[in-house]
Amino acid sequence: MSAILGTRLRREREELGITQDALAKGVGLSSEFISLLELGKRMPSLETLTALADYFRKDVSYFLKEKEETFKIILRAEGLDEKARAEIKKFKKYCEEYMHLEELTGRRLEPGPIYAYVSPERMADEERRRMGFGDEPIRDIFSLLELNGLHILRQPIPEKSNISGIFIFFEVERAAFALINSVQTIGQQALIAAHEYCHYLKDRNAGPIIDNPDIFIDEYVSLYHPREKFAQTFAVRFLIHPAKVKKIIDKDFHSKKLSFADVLYLKRYFGVSALAMLRTLKDLEYLSRSKFEEYQKLDPSPYEEVFFGKLAEEDRLRKGTKGVVFSSRLKNLALEAFQRKKISAEKLSRFLKRDKNKIKSLLGK
DNA sequence: AAACTTTTAAATGCGCAGTC
DNA sequence: GACTGCGCATTTAAAAGTTT
Structure with a gap:
């Protein structure tokens, strides 16, 4: 009995969008037997397995070999220092706790659609349309993505570890998680979140992915994996819709030459990193190459503070971030689990990061 | 929009041949 | 006689359609 064969088989079949019956006809079996295989209650003969593998154009081993445990793959990645390792181990723990809470409350999120688009621009537009955003900026990307089935955990990983985000998909549980490095500015985090979301929509079956910060330097981006x-x-298109940029610049700036302050204004409007904003403006030809390079060298934070009073709330806080940032949804799940007496007050207080007596008195008894 | 009906997909019980 | 790979008949569950 092997659970892996069943899950793989089911996944392949569903990806083709065919029924057990259709598959059975295709490989000369009965649909009942397909059912048994998918349930992991029977093993096929070698002959049958070969027929199935052929049908899906896979190697037979694909259906047999238990894939190396997701986290082992990540932890084996080269160049991981001890601090990063420790955070990834914590990430694993948080993922498991998150899934456990979903199970306790019965609130499981169905994974979103899988896209096979050729163009990232089209995919971003389509996804914006599906969510009903038009060309408006997205205010709370983290919550949005969570509702669409990508669980978000934000944890601080030291800059020198060179990790900006991690995407993993638990095959059996059918749950996707993204770790966002919370040491980055909130704008960078938003971009990474959208980036991981793309992996989720497109590459979720390709194994875990570790993203490093270099992907943001457009000069070198072509050197990276096409998937990145x-x-x-x-990510950029999803967060910054060009039509909106155009509208603002035409209407408000009357198409004048953009100053660094204008760029920062737009950056704040879309809630992204300065670099992503600069890139977009350059690509849309609102900034010349030389201006782009000039602005790119500047550190936005002191300017932002002077031009707009203060940094975005979270950017000031993040300097002191020591631990994980749990999403509102996770906290909500924990609360529900507590109220239904499925977890202890101690455990709840760990998720909410508040004193348990305080929580208790607030909830009445 | 609830209550019932029909259709279809998936799961289960059972049994048959072949093998060890 | 116990076990395996499978099909047939039947049941269950879920989706789609219809009526009130």
Whole structure:
């Protein structure tokens, strides 16, 4: 009995969008037997397995070999220092706790659609349309993505570890998680979140993905895996819709030459990193190459503070971030689990990061 | 928009041949 | 006689359609 064969088989079949019956006809079996295989209650003969593998154009081993545990793959990645390792181990723990809470409350999120688009721009537009955003900026990307099935955990990983985000998909549980490095500015985090979301929509079956911060430097982006280039283009397009940029610049700036302050204004409007904003403006030809390079060298934070009073709330806080940032949804799940007496007050207080007596008195008894 | 009906997909019980 | 790979008949569950 092997659970892996069943899950793989089911996944392949569903990806083709066919029924058990259709598959059975295709490989000369009965649909009942397909059912048994998918349930992991029977093993096929070698002959049958070969027929199935052929049908899906896969190697037979694909259906047999238990894939190396997701986290082992990540932890084996080269160049991981001890601090990063420790955070990834914590990430694993948080993922498991998150899934456990979903199970306790019965609130499981169905994974979103899988896209096979050729163009990241089209995919981003389509996804915006599906969510009903038009060309408006997205205010709370983290919550939005969570509702669409990508669980978000934000944890601080030291800059020198060179990790900006991690995407993983638990095959059996059918749950996707993204770790966002919370040491980055909130704008960068938003971009990474959208980037991981693209992996989720497109590459969720390709194994875990570790993203490093270099993907943001457009000069070198072409050197990276095409999948990364795709995801990065998607992320920028998803967060900054060019039509909106055009509208603002035409209407409000009367198409004048953009100053650094204008760029920062737009950056704040879309809630992204300064670099992503600069890139977009350059690509849309609102900034010349030389201006782009000039602005790119500047550190936005002191300017932002002077031009707009203060940094975005979270950017000031993040300097002191020591631990994980749990999403509102996770906290909400924990609360529900507590109220239904499925977890202890101690455990709840760990998720909410508040004193348990305080929580208790607030909830009445 | 609830209550019932029909259709279809998936799961289960059972049994048959072949093998060890 | 116990076990395996499978099909047939039947049941269950979920989706789609219809009526009130």
